Amino acid sequence: MMSNSMEFHLSLYRKMVMIRQFEERVKYLFLEGIMPGTIHQYQGQEAIAVGVCEHLADEDVITSTHRPHGHAIAKGLSVESMMHELFGKSTGCCAGKGGSMHIGDMAHGMAPAIAIVGGGAPIATGMALAFTMRKQPQVAVAFMGDGAVNEGAVHEAMNMGAIWSLPIVYVVENNRYSASTPIAQTTKVANLADRAAAYGMPGVTVDGNDVLAVYEAAGEAIHRARTGGGPTMLEALTYRITGHSRRDPCLYQPEEERKAALTQEPIVRFTEFLLSQGHTQQALDGVRDEVNAEIERAVQSAMAAPDPAPEEALVGLFV
Amino acid sequence: MAQMTIAEALRQGLREEMTRDARVYCIGEDIGIPGGWGGAFTVTLGLEKEFRERIIDTPISEAGLFGVALGSAIMGMRPVADVQYSDFIFCAMDQVVNQIATMRYMSGCKLTVPITMRAPVGATGRGAQHAHNIESMFLGIPGIKIVCPATAYDAKGLLKAAIRDDNPVLMIEHKLLYGSKGARTESGAVDASSDIPDEDYTVPIGKGIIRREGRDVTLIGTLLMMHRAVQAAEVLASEGISAEVIDPRSLSPFDWPLVEASVRKTGCAVVVEEGPRTGGVGAEIAASLTERCADALLSPVARVAAPDIPVPFSPPMENFYIPDVARIAAAARSVIVRQRMSVSA
Numbered sequence: 001m002m003s004n005s006m007e008f009h010l011s012l013y014r015k016m017v018m019i020r021q022f023e024e025r026v027k028y029l030f031l032e033g034i035m036p037g038t039i040h041q042y043q044g045q046e047a048i049a050v051g052v053c054e055h056l057a058d059e060d061v062i063t064s065t066h067r068p069h070g071h072a073i074a075k076g077l078s079v080e081s082m083m084h085e086l087f088g089k090s091t092g093c094c095a096g097k098g099g100s101m102h103i104g105d106m107a108h109g110m111a112p113a114i115a116i117v118g119g120g121a122p123i124a125t126g127m128a129l130a131f132t133m134r135k136q137p138q139v140a141v142a143f144m145g146d147g148a149v150n151e152g153a154v155h156e157a158m159n160m161g162a163i164w165s166l167p168i169v170y171v172v173e174n175n176r177y178s179a180s181t182p183i184a185q186t187t188k189v190a191n192l193a194d195r196a197a198a199y200g201m202p203g204v205t206v207d208g209n210d211v212l213a214v215y216e217a218a219g220e221a222i223h224r225a226r227t228g229g230g231p232t233m234l235e236a237l238t239y240r241i242t243g244h245s246r247r248d249p250c251l252y253q254p255e256e257e258r259k260a261a262l263t264q265e266p267i268v269r270f271t272e273f274l275l276s277q278g279h280t281q282q283a284l285d286g287v288r289d290e291v292n293a294e295i296e297r298a299v300q301s302a303m304a305a306p307d308p309a310p311e312e313a314l315v316g317l318f319v
Numbered sequence: 320m321a322q323m324t325i326a327e328a329l330r331q332g333l334r335e336e337m338t339r340d341a342r343v344y345c346i347g348e349d350i351g352i353p354g355g356w357g358g359a360f361t362v363t364l365g366l367e368k369e370f371r372e373r374i375i376d377t378p379i380s381e382a383g384l385f386g387v388a389l390g391s392a393i394m395g396m397r398p399v400a401d402v403q404y405s406d407f408i409f410c411a412m413d414q415v416v417n418q419i420a421t422m423r424y425m426s427g428c429k430l431t432v433p434i435t436m437r438a439p440v441g442a443t444g445r446g447a448q449h450a451h452n453i454e455s456m457f458l459g460i461p462g463i464k465i466v467c468p469a470t471a472y473d474a475k476g477l478l479k480a481a482i483r484d485d486n487p488v489l490m491i492e493h494k495l496l497y498g499s500k501g502a503r504t505e506s507g508a509v510d511a512s513s514d515i516p517d518e519d520y521t522v523p524i525g526k527g528i529i530r531r532e533g534r535d536v537t538l539i540g541t542l543l544m545m546h547r548a549v550q551a552a553e554v555l556a557s558e559g560i561s562a563e564v565i566d567p568r569s570l571s572p573f574d575w576p577l578v579e580a581s582v583r584k585t586g587c588a589v590v591v592e593e594g595p596r597t598g599g600v601g602a603e604i605a606a607s608l609t610e611r612c613a614d615a616l617l618s619p620v621a622r623v624a625a626p627d628i629p630v631p632f633s634p635p636m637e638n639f640y641i642p643d644v645a646r647i648a649a650a651a652r653s654v655i656v657r658q659r660m661s662v663s664a
């Protein structure tokens with residue numbers, strides 16, 4: 001990729017802003033009681049999904065989590081098909097059957113998101129095994145949170161990925177909390193990537209709020225996976241600047257910490273970088289306006305789409 | 320006497336049991352984080368202030384936490400293990416099914432396994448992996464008692480009975496019945512609050528209760544479905560049909576004397592459950608009723624349950640999935656028609 005061109009930077013910015021604005025719009029719709037269901041949002045972690053997925057084609061696959069909207073947008077799902085899904089319409093990417101926590105579309109290489117913490121890691125490992133068995137050049141990426149690494153399933157998956165030298169990257173988004181529980185209470189190692197040594201795979205910790213740093217580190221890991229070098233555990237340090245889920249007031253996050261995090265969040269930081277590189281605020285505002293317009297069109301089209309007939313529930317089993 | 324929601328009654332029950340017995344402790348994810356939520360549904364909210372050492376927050380490691388609960392239990396502790404959503408207990412199935420359920424029996428009853436496992440069920444707009452009704456899956460596992468409180472009074476009383484029991488008890492709780500407040504309010508919640516006596520009490524495990532007396536048909540349901548069955552009985556009453564509603568409260572052991580007596584009186588029964596029909600709780604109850612009172616049944620036992628599909632997200636589809644009052648009432652009418660036909664034949 002033309003990884004230093006202004007155009008490339010602007011395209012990363014556009015994707016990050018698309019995720020942010022999508023999430024902000026969804027939050028509003030949800031809090032206003034217009035959107036059904038529950039939501040876990042991605043504000044503050046945009047650089048990770050974007051920096052990683054930039055290296056992936058539709059044929060490469062990811063598994064995601066209960067917090068999947070950012071991964072979905074970065075992997076190329078249309079905000080329209082996602083919005084329809086969040087509104088429970090049959091025109092959504094999962095025909096209204098999945099909802100927020102199960103967003104996905106294999107046409108873009110994203111399995112339905114997995115709401116069971118850690119559940120995605122073995123599945124992504126199996127996807128990578130399929131690539132190896134069929135001698136296909138694709139890679140799999142398992143996205144997970146810092147909390148997920150304490151699930152047995154993740155341990156088992158990483159070990160298998162390592163012993164079979166599979167084309168997979170385990171991306172751990174360390175936002176320092178699993179739900180309300182701070183990381184200091186759930187793990188003793190300084191960096192989660194230290195655990196990679198136990199499986200015999202490279203472990204890398206990167207600044208997850210720096211999209212270019214993520215892009216670079218993910219590039220190496222994905223290249224290694226694609227060229228037969230086996231898996232990598234890539235830990236991206238970040239912070240969740242929104243609630244764990246829907247109306248969470250985050251009282252367990254110390255005020256100071258939250259405030260500091262807001263100055264370090266990835267879009268603020270990338271904006272500063274872009275301005276220093278000669279991009280104009282006007283151009284960035286223009287991107288934001290375009291993105292907002294696209295999201296608004298998605299919202300309008302999703303709200304206008306008819307509700308599914310209740311009996312559609314019966315369609316889709318053993319077809 | 321004070322009016323309490325299920326969440327409040329459980330919290331008070333935990334506080335009293337931990338005060339009464341130093342061996343009782345709670346273990347789970349996000350149950351005692353200062354500034355947190357007191358578990359997914361506020362049940363343990365604030366208890367960490369009173370019992371810092373006995374509210375144990377774990378990493379997200381269900382297999383580990385249930386195994387730890389078991390190990391401590393056979394050493395004399397009395398853990399109350401919490402899974403935020405019952406769906407996550409599947410991550411701990413080896414510990415629960417192979418270990419917890421068998422340990423007491425396998426030891427020739429030399430061990431006691433006083434574990435209470437709290438598991439919230441029900442479809443609530445969260446999609447297929449936060450919606451399972453796990454009751455039926457555990458009904459076929461001997462060695463685990465199963466209780467299903469539908470009111471705050473029963474929730475507290477059954478919790479205390481479970482904690483004091485030397486066997487593992489799976490306590491099924493319904494997300495829409497907790498009465499959780501503030502940021503944890505559930506849309507579509509049903510009022511299950513009760514007057515809670517000031518004095519200590521338990522509700523015996525294995526004893527059901529008649530929620531509404533009737534002559535023509537017996538409706539059997541737990542948790543949310545108990546509330547819907549009572550509503551259905553009201554609809555039926557307006558049509559001149561007198562329905563008896565039984566809340567078994569425990570699924571294992573099951574209060575056969577109570578249910579059998581009712582069915583012998585009415586001659587027909589409808590079993591209601593929120594989960595899928597095949598292999599459901601209703602299947603077991605219907606089959607057993609046929610064995611126990613074939614002579615008294617004037618029509619086949621009817622089942623009202625969800626269709627055999629994963630829980631769909633979309634609200635219209637999810638509403639279609641969960642049995643409603645209309646379906647319960649319709650099933651009652653159908654068994655009564657058959658009953659009357661068989662009486663007149």
Ligand SMILES: Cc1ncc(C[n+]2csc(CCOP(=O)(O)OP(=O)(O)O)c2C)c(N)n1
Nearest residue numbers: 067115116117145146147148177178179407
């Ligand atoms: C097996 C399992 N246990 C518990 C939960 C409840 N839960 C949902 S998200 C979450 C925290 C996850 O933390 P982390 O992996 O760090 O991801 P983050 O939410 O920070 O993105 C928990 C405990 C779950 N969904 N699945």
Ligand SMILES: [Mg+2]
Nearest residue numbers: 145146177178
């Ligand atoms: Mg986290």
